[in-house]
Amino acid sequence: MTRLSAITPSGSVQLGNYLGAIRQWAAEGTDEDVYFISDLHAMTTSHNPSRLRALTREQLAVLVATGVDPRSVSVQSDLVRELGALTWVLECTCTYGEAARMIQFKEKSKGRSSVRLSLLTYPVLMAADILLQGAREVPVGDDQRQHVELARALARRFNGTYGEVFAMPKAVVPPTAARVRDLADPTRKMAKSAKDSAGTVFVLDSPDLVRRKVRRAVTDDLGVVRYAPEEQPGVANLLEVLAACARKAPEEVAESVKGYAELKEVTAEAVVEELRPVRERTRELLDDPAELDRVRRHGAERSRERSRHRLDAALRVSGL
Ligand code: ADP
Secondary structure, eight states, X not given: OOBEEXXXXXXXXXXXXXXXXXXXXXXXXXXXXXXXXXXXXXXXXXXXXXXXXXXXXXXXXXXXXXXXXXXXXXXXXXXXXXXXHHHHHHHTTSOHHHHHTOHHHHHXXXXXXXXXXXXXXXXXXXXXXXXXXXXXXXXXXXXXXXXXHHHHHHHHHHHHHHOXXXXXXXXXOOOSOOOOBOSSOTTSBOOTTOSSGGGOOBTTSOHHHHHHHHHTOOOOSSXXXXXXXXXXXXXXXXXXXXXXXHTSOHHHHHHXXXXXXXXXXXXXXXXXXXXXXXXXXXXXXXXXXXXXXXXXXXXXXXXXXXXXXXXXXXXXXXXX
8 A cells, every 4th residue: 555745845854744754654664655855846935946956855865864765765856757747637637726725725825926826736746746656545634635635536537537547545644643843832833944943943953952942942831741732832842742752652751750941851852862863874875975866766766667657548548
């Protein structure tokens, strides 16, 4: 059962990406799965070409350094020709109304004077990502569920109109993984492209920087260490991070910590130790471009091989 997940190089990899997704991909993924760096998606809003290229490499290195099976890892743009072709065919299967109905588009385009057309059409590219690889399961949060539904609708319509080409994908709930919130504003999730990075721990941050950010995490004035996400979101977030690093439940780690100062110390050290090997291995990989290039090339070849017959069939049955 092929699973497909992606990370967008819109910023450096942050702790939430690592604890919530990448570490799971390393622990539970198989070489049948598809984990890719979605650099094409990163171009739907204003982007800087050299930064995009550097972030793509960095994310690839973090995935491999974390232990995600290198055979399952690829970079989206290495298949840009295939994806471009399939996206066009799928755009000819999709209506304008369907694309314009996407909540993500409405939210991301709100209040902007200039919106790239690709922001409207990227769910169709996402459908191409999924259908090209024959992915059956797409673990997504609520914000992406509608896009997977669109991929299903397009697959069903295409198959019904032209002939059975695509496997039917479905959105699945991601395996229970930590939800990490912004340390400076625990009402928001930690994100790599946050405007103010004071509350974002990046996987490549130095140990001292990690400690400083965790020590400055927003808590509350109740002074009680217990796992109560509604009433104490800041404390609950630290407990969640500590628990994810210790591979225990937040309620359990709460019992072993006395005050907020101790909670921050223990959490900071747990994060530093959790990230240390990943950071070091990522640095090694970034210093060894030949190894990273090899992983990237193999990933691209594998994805291309796996999907060639599906793309050929899609073009053929639609009259091309
Ligand atoms: P970001 O929000 O940092 O831009 P992406 O959209 O590229 O992240 O998501 C990559 C993966 O990381 C997804 O599987 C997503 O669910 C996961 N992820 C992102 N932020 C967090 C977070 N704060 N906590 C847990 N998982 C997260």
